Amino acid sequence: MKVVLIGIGQAGGKLTQKLVEFDANMNFNAIKGALAVNSARTDLQSLDLDTVLVGQERVKGHGVGGDNELGAEVMQSDAGEVMSALDGRITAEGEAIFVVAGLGGGTGSGGAPVLVHELQRIYEMPVYALGVLPGRGEGSMYQANAGRSLKTVVREADATLLIDNDAWHETGQSVGEAFDAINQQIAQRVGILLASGEAIEGVGESVVDSSEVINTLRAGDIAALGYASAGASEESGENINTVTSNTRQAILSNLSVPKATDADSALLVVAGDADRIPRKGVEKARKWLEGETGSLQVRGGDFPLDSDRLASLILLGGVERSPRMKEFMERAKEANQQEERNEDPAEMFQNDELDNLF
Numbered sequence: 001m002k003v004v005l006i007g008i009g010q011a012g013g014k015l016t017q018k019l020v021e022f023d024a025n026m027n028f029n030a031i032k033g034a035l036a037v038n039s040a041r042t043d044l045q046s047l048d049l050d051t052v053l054v055g056q057e058r059v060k061g062h063g064v065g066g067d068n069e070l071g072a073e074v075m076q077s078d079a080g081e082v083m084s085a086l087d088g089r090i091t092a093e094g095e096a097i098f099v100v101a102g103l104g105g106g107t108g109s110g111g112a113p114v115l116v117h118e119l120q121r122i123y124e125m126p127v128y129a130l131g132v133l134p135g136r137g138e139g140s141m142y143q144a145n146a147g148r149s150l151k152t153v154v155r156e157a158d159a160t161l162l163i164d165n166d167a168w169h170e171t172g173q174s175v176g177e178a179f180d181a182i183n184q185q186i187a188q189r190v191g192i193l194l195a196s197g198e199a200i201e202g203v204g205e206s207v208v209d210s211s212e213v214i215n216t217l218r219a220g221d222i223a224a225l226g227y228a229s230a231g232a233s234e235e236s237g238e239n240i241n242t243v244t245s246n247t248r249q250a251i252l253s254n255l256s257v258p259k260a261t262d263a264d265s266a267l268l269v270v271a272g273d274a275d276r277i278p279r280k281g282v283e284k285a286r287k288w289l290e291g292e293t294g295s296l297q298v299r300g301g302d303f304p305l306d307s308d309r310l311a312s313l314i315l316l317g318g319v320e321r322s323p324r325m326k327e328f329m330e331r332a333k334e335a336n337q338q339e340e341r342n343e344d345p346a347e348m349f350q351n352d353e354l355d356n357l358f
Contacts (some may be wrong), residue, residue, distance in 0.1 A: 001194045001210035003096045004033040004089050006082075008112045009071075010043045011102025011132055011179070012036070017047050018187035019100070028195035033089030037082055037115070039063050039074055039107045052085045054078040054111070064106035068145045071110025079118045095210050096126045099157070101149075104134030104142030109149035116156040126214060129157040130190065132182075133328060135165040140335035147332025159217035159317065161190070162224060163256045164324065189227045189256070192313050196269050196303045206282075208269050208301035213315065216267040216299060222320040224257040226250035229271075229311035236278040239310055243270055243281030244288065246312035251292060255316075257324050264318025265297035266290075272310035277302050285312065 007016030013036035023031045038044050039055040040063035053061060055074030064070040075082075090097065099116050101108035112129060119127045131153060134142040154160050163186055165178075196208040217223055228249035232239050247268065251261055266289050270282050286300040293316065303313075319325070 001030055001096065001196065001213055002032050002094050003030060003098055003194055004086070004094055005031055005035070006086070006097065006099050006115065007034070007036045007049070008075075008099060008101040008115060009038055009105045009108025010040065011105060012100040012108045012112070013038055013043060013047050013049070013051075014179070015102075015130070015132065015183050015186060016100045017049060018183045019191060020049065022187040022191040023195070026191065026195065028191065030191070030194040032091070032094055033086075035082075035085055035089065037075075037107075037111065039071065039111075050085065052078075052082050054082065054107075064110070066106040066141050066145070068106045068110030068149060071106040071108070072114050073110075075107070075111035075114040079114065082115065083118065083122065090123060090125075094125060096128060096214070097123065098128050098130050099153075100130045101153075102132045102134070103146040103149045103153070104132075104138055105145065109145040113149060113152040113156050116153060120156065126158040126217070128217065129153045129160040130163070131160055132163045132186075133165060136331070138165070140338045143332045143335035144338075147329060147336060150329075150332075154221045154320075159223050160221060161217075161256075162222055164258065164328075167256060167258050185227075186256075189225050189313065192227075192271060192303065192311070193225065193269070193315060196271075196301075196313075206301045208267070208299075208303055212267055212299045212301065216265045216297075216315050216317045218265075218317070221318070222257070222260075222325065224255050224260045224263075224316045224319050226255040226314040226316070227311065228254050229309045232272060232276045232308060232310040234276065236276050237280075239276055240278045240281035240284065242310050243278060243312060244285045246310060247285035247289060247314065250312045250314045251289070255314075257319060257322065259324045260316065260319035260322035261292055262319065262321055263293040263295050263316040265295055266293050266299070266317070267315040268298065268300040269303050269313040269315075270300070270310060271303040271305050271313060272307050274302065274304040276310060289314065
């Protein structure tokens, strides 16, 4: 699946960098272009990507200080500059655009919905958001920002693939270590998803292609991604339990939005040596996935890779009804109320100004 990535804000830029590095290290060649956009000059200087600094007239390269209304305004003002930087990067070869952002900060949460809206006006290909939800310990302003940003970006994007920071934050890790580890895991999962169906050496019996990814994402507003892997026997018949066990673990323990198993659609990708992938195992795992998600739109296929391990990668579409999402939106609502009581700049959430900016 040939894509162009646009990282917005500090978190979006860092995650885009990890995705580009993973794609290059694996020789997948799925990412055809990448751009980082921010209102803070220092955040852009640390990236090995082409960059665009927005909001120079308003914030002088110092960032928006977590104010996502201001983040939306500077992105709206400089959207033309961002679009100019994309000239030549988005070609007929591309199949989708991903806008990558942390939804708790100012530039990412405010700017991502604006940019998605602008891209939708210009390009015919799908425009997706890859959004990272702040963890519980990241402060009320970040929760409030993410709640409003999520509602807005879901409305604008063709689908929003969500990553919940709380899903992978291990006890004892510093904030920096946690974010770096999370970005690495996201890059692996999303990188394999994007590369599925590309011209990788080895031929599977039922190779996934990009249309299956697009059709799965078409089913709903919010999507989630699960992943698990294990060592595999050289004989495919001995790997049936490996595939089914990986699939269960990917959904029940390693989902990017935990407990979001009630889905409208699903895609199961079994990655590994083509000779080690058991057809019976793939079919059993797909049937189990139908029962677990309650969806009749469950696709499945292979992704041949030179590896002595087998992995199950699962994309779920339409998980917005999950308990985790309801829990997060309640948390964001409470955080918004707290910010209003504190008379914080985030009190802009008491109205619809961000929604009406564009």
